[in-house]
Amino acid sequence: MNLSAETLEKIDATIAQFPQKRSATLPILHLIQEELGHLSLETQEWVAEKLGVQPIQIREVVTFYPMYREEPIGKVHVKVCRTLSCALSGAYKTCEKLEEKLNCKRGKTSADGNYTIEFVECIACCGSAPVVQVDDKLYENVKPEGAEELAEEIKKMAAAEATNAAETPQPQTPAYFG
Amino acid sequence: MIQKKPPEEFRLIYKNVDVDGYTIDIDCYRKHDGYKILEKAIKEKPEDLRQEVLNSGVRGRGGAGFPTGMKWKFVDRKSGKPIYVVCNADESEPGTYKDRQIIYKDPHQLIEGIMISAFANNAAQAFIYIRGEFINGARILERAIDEARKAGFVGKNICGSEYSCEIAICRGAGAYICGEETGLIESLEGKRGYPRIKPPYFPAVLGLYQCPTIVNNVETFCHVKHVIDRGGEEYAKIGIKGDSGTHIWGVSGHVQRPGYYELEAGSCTFGDLLYGLCGGPLPGRKFKALIPGGSSTKILRFGERFEGKLPDGTPFDWAVEDIPLDANSIGLCGTFLGTGGSIVMDDSTDMLEALANLNAFYGHESCGQCTPCREGSLWLQKMTGRMCSGSAREEDVPLLKDIADQVAGRTICAHGEAVAWPVQSAVPKFKDEYLEKIKNQASGQRFNPAGYPLI
Ligand SMILES: Cc1cc2nc3c(=O)[nH]c(=O)nc-3n(C[C@H](O)[C@H](O)[C@H](O)COP(=O)(O)O)c2cc1C
Ligand code: SF4
Ligand code: FES
Numbered sequence: 302m303n304l305s306a307e308t309l310e311k312i313d314a315t316i317a318q319f320p321q322k323r324s325a326t327l328p329i330l331h332l333i334q335e336e337l338g339h340l341s342l343e344t345q346e347w348v349a350e351k352l353g354v355q356p357i358q359i360r361e362v363v364t365f366y367p368m369y370r371e372e373p374i375g376k377v378h379v380k381v382c383r384t385l386s387c388a389l390s391g392a393y394k395t396c397e398k399l400e401e402k403l404n405c406k407r408g409k410t411s412a413d414g415n416y417t418i419e420f421v422e423c424i425a426c427c428g429s430a431p432v433v434q435v436d437d438k439l440y441e442n443v444k445p446e447g448a449e450e451l452a453e454e455i456k457k458m459a460a461a462e463a464t465n466a467a468e469t470p471q472p473q474t475p476a477y478f479g
Numbered sequence: 480m481i482q483k484k485p486p487e488e489f490r491l492i493y494k495n496v497d498v499d500g501y502t503i504d505i506d507c508y509r510k511h512d513g514y515k516i517l518e519k520a521i522k523e524k525p526e527d528l529r530q531e532v533l534n535s536g537v538r539g540r541g542g543a544g545f546p547t548g549m550k551w552k553f554v555d556r557k558s559g560k561p562i563y564v565v566c567n568a569d570e571s572e573p574g575t576y577k578d579r580q581i582i583y584k585d586p587h588q589l590i591e592g593i594m595i596s597a598f599a600n601n602a603a604q605a606f607i608y609i610r611g612e613f614i615n616g617a618r619i620l621e622r623a624i625d626e627a628r629k630a631g632f633v634g635k636n637i638c639g640s641e642y643s644c645e646i647a648i649c650r651g652a653g654a655y656i657c658g659e660e661t662g663l664i665e666s667l668e669g670k671r672g673y674p675r676i677k678p679p680y681f682p683a684v685l686g687l688y689q690c691p692t693i694v695n696n697v698e699t700f701c702h703v704k705h706v707i708d709r710g711g712e713e714y715a716k717i718g719i720k721g722d723s724g725t726h727i728w729g730v731s732g733h734v735q736r737p738g739y740y741e742l743e744a745g746s747c748t749f750g751d752l753l754y755g756l757c758g759g760p761l762p763g764r765k766f767k768a769l770i771p772g773g774s775s776t777k778i779l780r781f782g783e784r785f786e787g788k789l790p791d792g793t794p795f796d797w798a799v800e801d802i803p804l805d806a807n808s809i810g811l812c813g814t815f816l817g818t819g820g821s822i823v824m825d826d827s828t829d830m831l832e833a834l835a836n837l838n839a840f841y842g843h844e845s846c847g848q849c850t851p852c853r854e855g856s857l858w859l860q861k862m863t864g865r866m867c868s869g870s871a872r873e874e875d876v877p878l879l880k881d882i883a884d885q886v887a888g889r890t891i892c893a894h895g896e897a898v899a900w901p902v903q904s905a906v907p908k909f910k911d912e913y914l915e916k917i918k919n920q921a922s923g924q925r926f927n928p929a930g931y932p933l934i
Binding site for chain 2: 318321325326331361366367383385386388390391421424425
């Protein structure tokens with residue numbers, strides 16, 4: 302397990318917050334996935350040991366929740382909401398446009414490993430539908446006509462990710478949205 | 480009846496949301512009298528605070544509308560076990576995005592509401608279970624909790640009193656069912672979000688770690704703050720009898736100005752909201768259908784009429800536009816106020832695709848514990864999916880409703896109802912359209928070309 306000292310520290314702090322260790326399961330899995338990109342079986346065993354539970358108890362969590370992944374994905378993760386409010390505003394067309402521009406089918410990772418596009422269910426921003434979440438950033442009102450512009454931005458993100466892989470900046474004071 | 484004049488908003492919870500210059504840091508919050516009510520509350524007796532909440536009649540804002548004071552009364556205070564307070568920030572009901580504004584734009588209001596509620600219930604530990612996708616929302620809350628801790632509003636000896644209470648944040652990971660309170664508790668215990676059978680697992684008695692637990696919605700905690708500010712009886716004067724306070728309407732879909740609007744309960748109608756505040760339908764379009772309070776509430780059809788008697792015996796005869804915006808009136812029309820997340824559909828909408836879209840959601844989100852929900856939701860999803868892609872039979876239309884009827888009321892949690900209600904309400908109301916579409920499909924028509932595909 303190759304976790305940074307910072308993540309290890311955060312993991313211990315997270316466990317200390319809860320009256321029972323096992324409650325830290327979801328937050329810890331997020332922390333690890335954010336650093337390593339996915340949750341391998343080896344990782345899951347490590348978490349189980351850390352929390353004093355059986356590996357299967359971690360695995361059942363990893364497989365239950367849509368946000369956890371057992372396989373690596375592309376450098377940039379594009380999630381398009383497909384639920385009703387977004388669909389009414391054109392989300393299916395928006396997604397098709399992104400698929401076309403990024404040369405990547407939804408549910409798949411592009412051949413160059415740059416993008417993964419996924420349909421997701423309502424992400425609670427229905428008033429400015431259609432919405433697309435790219436990694437932790439939210440884009441609102443992404444009408445099919447505006448999808449091309451977003452695709453360009455996503456391409457830049459992947460390029461930046463490739464050059465700065467080693468020194469990705471830490472998140473700043475969060476903006477209101479996104 | 481088309482109302483032109485927009486109704487007045489009554490901003491209680493959203494007083495500071497989107498106000499120019501208002502920021503999320505604690506200094507700004509305190510400049511706007513933030514944490515004054517916690518300071519006041521902490522000097523009172525917890526049972527008196529609980530009585531105020533009971534007197535206010537405030538109802539939960541998470542969807543089911545259960546009176547908060549009553550929920551708190553059910554808490555087992557004799558067991559000697561710790562009492563936990565949990566804030567449900569999962570906001571997973573499609574159409575609903577009201578809690579997001581509080582979390583992202585006024586986080587300290589939520590923290591103050593949680594701390595007042597925790598003190599009122601003698602809880603020494605609170606949790607915020609926030610949906611996984613709100614990555615920045617969780618960061619904002621973490622930072623706000625740190626600020627509040629430094630200022631003495633969270634943690635040890637709050638406001639210089641004997642009382643201590645911490646708040647921990649847990650981010651979910653994309654499962655709708657973790658919004659259901661017992662599914663949420665399981666998830667908070669680090670497990671799959673499988674809802675528990677009630678009884679015996681009423682959270683008020685056997686909740687988190689088998690201890691008495693209060694689960695309330697984000698907005699509900701904010702209302703508690705305003706109840707304590709005004710006093711229960713004063714608060715109860717806002718709104719109407721049986722539905723006090725304000726409601727936040729999050730309108731999405733086919734209107735000119737989608738958005739959130741906070742209105743006094745019962746002060747105006749859907750017509751006022753949709754025409755007045757939301758600017759009416761898109762150019763050249765007519766309203767066709769409305770899901771009033773989050774996608775699981777029963778659908779209303781523009782053009783249908785609702786007749787009956789009010790509780791005081793007065794007869795009513797309303798179109799959708801005339802329905803007053805309060806829980807009682809909306810309930811009289813066979814649907815629910817829910818979370819106030821209204822989804823509007825105009826005449827470009829293919830109603831079969833709309834239903835297929837929702838069925839796909841509920842099929843995806845069933846946790847799989849009970850057979851009627853697991854099998855029924857997938858069956859419905861497959862059927863409507865197939866009907867949209869052109870291989871439907873006329874018999875499928877009544878069969879849809881039959882399946883839904885077999886799910887509702889036969890499951891561990893209310894997801895079963897959420898699966899059934901869209902189908903049970905849409906099939907009778909749009910049957911003709913469904914049958915016609917089935918006939919037309921022979922000619923290869925997939926969706927109404929005026930709108931967007933919904934599936
Ligand atoms: C399937 C399902 C999903 C739910 N999702 C949410 C949710 O995302 N947020 C929420 O506050 N309540 C949700 N609820 C309602 C909760 O179970 C619970 O009633 C609510 O959090 C209680 O808070 P309140 O009394 O303040 O309304 C959901 C219920 C069901 C059955
Ligand atoms: S009703 Fe559905 S979601 Fe609820 S417990 Fe049963 S299978 Fe799970
Ligand atoms: S339906 Fe897309 S954010 Fe709610």
